[in-house]
Amino acid sequence: MPTPNIDSDLTHGSLRGQFLLAMPGMEDPRFKHSIALIVEHSEEGAMGIVINAPSKVHWKEIFEQLSLQDSSQRGDETVLLGGPISTEQGFVLHGAGVQFDSTTEINREISLTASRDILESLASGHGPDDVLLALGYAGWGAGQLEQELAENAWLTLPAEPEILFATPVDKRWQNAAARHGIDLSGLGSQAGHA
Secondary structure, three states: OOOOOOOOOOOOOOOOOEEEEEOOOOOOOOOOOOEEEEEEEEOOEEEEEEOOOEEEEEHHHHHHHOOOOOOOOOOOOEEEEOOOEEEEEEEEEEEOOOOOOOOEEOOOOEEEEOOHHHHHHHHOOOOOOOEEEEEEEEEEEOOHHHHHHHOOOEEEEEOOHHHHHHOOHHHHHHHHHHOOOOOHHHOOOOOOEO
8 A cells, every 4th residue: 555645744733633523414425424534634635534434345355455364353344435535545543552664643542554564464463453444535625624614514523542443433423522522413514623
């Protein structure tokens, strides 16, 4: 997997390491009820990985495509649809503290790796325990995410490993908001930042 272009020296006000929750009134069907982790945010734009959209692909299929022997006992886990851009490219979100060829720390608790070596490690039954595998990403051009935030399309919240790694996929959107006392069912197009 190619290394994503993630700027490690982001400007002040970056949303990197934040969750982006689609507001209930989100009209774009690709992002309705979605929650994404912002992995890059600068003046040039933003990149996020959607963490609650399961695909029909399982880890074992990715391992097979890469000719990796699956000794992981995780082969039946579902690969996520990380977003509509570059859906052939894989991204692994995992707990911080382990390094691979292209590991980038998103915050003190969460890292992103997009190199083959993490998949080799996972297939062999090693690698991080807290891990999500996604294909593709969501992207915003310069000023686009800021405009969507101003239009109340998204809610930003601090990213938490518990939501990423210990919450069922179908509960992540609501549970992330609930952890901050927000009832999404009671929100229309109102927005805010917790």
